[in-house]
Amino acid sequence: MAVFQVEADGDDGDEGTTGLVNVTDSTIQMFFANTHAGFHFTGVNIPSGATITSAKLTIWIHDTADDFLTGKNMVAENANNPDTWEAGLGGDITGRTDTDNPVSLGSGDVGSSGYYELPEMKTEIQQVVDDNSGTGDALNIIIHSTTTNDLEIESHVADTTNKSAYITITWTEGGGEPAPGKGLQVNVGDAWKQATMVQINIGDTWKTVTKMQINIGDSWKTVFDDT
Numbered sequence: 001m002a003v004f005q006v007e008a009d010g011d012d013g014d015e016g017t018t019g020l021v022n023v024t025d026s027t028i029q030m031f032f033a034n035t036h037a038g039f040h041f042t043g044v045n046i047p048s049g050a051t052i053t054s055a056k057l058t059i060w061i062h063d064t065a066d067d068f069l070t071g072k073n074m075v076a077e078n079a080n081n082p083d084t085w086e087a088g089l090g091g092d093i094t095g096r097t098d099t100d101n102p103v104s105l106g107s108g109d110v111g112s113s114g115y116y117e118l119p120e121m122k123t124e125i126q127q128v129v130d131d132n133s134g135t136g137d138a139l140n141i142i143i144h145s146t147t148t149n150d151l152e153i154e155s156h157v158a159d160t161t162n163k164s165a166y167i168t169i170t171w172t173e174g175g176g177e178p179a180p181g182k183g184l185q186v187n188v189g190d191a192w193k194q195a196t197m198v199q200i201n202i203g204d205t206w207k208t209v210t211k212m213q214i215n216i217g218d219s220w221k222t223v224f225d226d227t
Contacts, residue, residue: 081136
């Protein structure tokens, strides 16, 4: 399993009814039909031939007055290493190539603010991998609104990594080997390498780590598991 989070202010935003993209507000707003949200994730690098076993986007719902899922559908941009969003550019979210089978966010309201995990979208990520010989370094997720039901999401501008969206993806590579939950990846000379063992030094003694977790928005996510 790997967790990728929006890492920069310009990597999430919305496209309003005017068609212009906004990446500078603290919230991403879909209050009307024909409004759209975009989330850009980097460091993904799912290889060609991989099988996606799970992919779920988690967003931070701004408040209980603007938490409606009805009429909202999500897709991935069907591209290898897609660019992030360009502020002020007309149609830069809707102008991308969507995957074929939009996933409904659900119906009704969430009933609470805070992080909320959206439905499974592994089919969308699988199409990106299959059609483009892997994801490349980046992956874009897009939410389209077809109704006037209000949905407001915290952006990276609001509180950096404490409230920005993240996507959790699990996959197996071409030979059926699990990735990357069975090994941590480290960057060596601008190339990502799979670590087969992780050790930490405690009191001048090296200890082997069998499981590592990181905290994202008060939720612990496993990034390495060799148990």
